[in-house]
Amino acid sequence: MSARLTLGPVLYHWPGAERDDFYARIADEAAIDTVYLGEVVCAKRLPIVGEATERAAARLGRAGKAVVASTLALVMDEGDLAALAEVADGEGLVEANDVAALARLAGRPHVVGPFVNAYNEATLAWLAANGASRVVLPAELAATAIATLAAAAPVEIEVQVFGRLPLALSARCYHARAHGLAKDGCRFVCGENREGLVATTLDGTPFVAVNGTQTLSVPLLEASAEIGALAEAGVGWFRLWPQALDMVAVATVYRDLLDRRIEAEAAHSRIAAIAGDRPLGRGLAFGHEGRSEGWLARAE
């Protein structure tokens, strides 16, 4: 089976009209097999983006794309649980992003998302026994660990290869806090930034991007240098995180790379051109031998 390219859920608070345009292009033009849809970050956004998500699912389905419904990543209160139930009880394939969702999906095929900690063979075996058919590995797994897991996995393995990397989740909203607002009265200020709000250190170096209750990397993950080896190792699914740039062009590059129409270096150059002034990095999992330093120090 040839490697599949997937598009993760939009993590940012994009307005409905923008989502409609974004997914129309993905449906018509993008070399993407599977699209994950749904609000992962903040339950407060759900009523606002819910209809756009439904429109996107219908649009993508008509275009022959497989659609997976993603759950919230941090489930805490009754509202979160109700939102989880609505997603998990739907008919299609569901991506579980919190252990609460694993309970609800037990015994039925599902995807385990990157916000659930799956680090080793024993955990993959348990998840498979619970019904998981695919597991999206956490961002910090080393390339060697990914290869070890993929070699004998009882489930399909998906890895993240492009986009701002999710780094942390919180009950608190740092976007609201940065605007001097409380979470309950947030005025949805997270919607003011297409790709999150970049915070810089005291000496002016970009540090992280805040996206509501989520914290993301500043550099975009760009793992074209690793994709060949990962596919060889048995990884069958490769995830792109939506960014506010030409994702159709991004998908084309990775599809060309997976189909060996281009080499990794050419892929990297083309992604760099699409990304413009955004820094790129090879990821938490790749390219820091000995793990003596982090990814941030190595971003280009």
Add this chain to the structure above:
Amino acid sequence: MSPLKIVAPAGTPAALEAAVAAGADAVYLGFRDQTNARNFPGLNFDRDELAAAVATAHAAGSAVYLAVNTYPEAGDPGPWRRAIDDAVALGADALILADIGLLDYACRRHPGMRLHLSVQAAASSAPAIRLYHEAFGVRRVVLPRVLTVARIAELNAAIPVETEVFAFGGLCVMAEGRCQLSAYVTGRSPNRDGVCSPASHVRYETRDNWLVTRVGAVTVDAFSPGEAAGYPTLCKGRFAVAGGGPGYLFEEPTSLDVGGLLPALMKAGVTAIKIEGRQRGRAYVGRVTKAFRRAVDSAAAGGPVPPLALDDVTEGGRATTGAYARAWR
């Protein structure tokens, strides 16, 4: 009402002795390697020290919990499984685990062993907690530091397991076990290595009389002469966003202190309170444990909760009730 159990930290045998002497109901500790989430130089216990710790604690009527709460590496579960097997053989009273694969191993290999769910598993809802109970027989869950007291009461009514909540000490502002900030900056992480913003990557520099703290390539904070400098944990630093001056992006450098909430926590059905700080010395552990012993006993007798009088040992000299009182919402 039965008193809240006090679960105290021990990074060394001396701290364990201090905790036990101060009246801790249980002491939690880890082996000296990457299998626990406080894998710091000079801390933790070897096998012989655990055996001695169990003897000391049991003689005083205290229990010993062993934390094996990092996530085993692919291809190498040996160190984690040996930690579990040895802890059981040496008489530990409970294991504190986070990884699903390790929970599965522990409940199959040691069916009678008492299992606690580490906060590193970030089980923050009743269905998640029930899953860990039903699948692995978990008997207590250490709750993430994101829940209000009212929410904890609702949870206790909905789950068949005991709850343990953090009462004092350092405070994670992110969902525990789901944070890659340290991996992002240093390549070393709580989940895999048992460290966060590790000392090996910390630098202190002086610039124009200011003390600048760095972790890896990231400047975390700067302090004017005379200002008290805290440890540069990445999420506790000062950063700036467009249109604003620098400030604490995530959290003020405060320390959790639920002294005043003890009666409310009892009423909410909480079983145990946890004091953070396996990296702390014996004097700190003894003093904080003793203060909570007095407060818990007084609250259980229906009396007023005496002031803990621990302001001088809180981080940044400031205390917070964290999420419990919901001040930051």
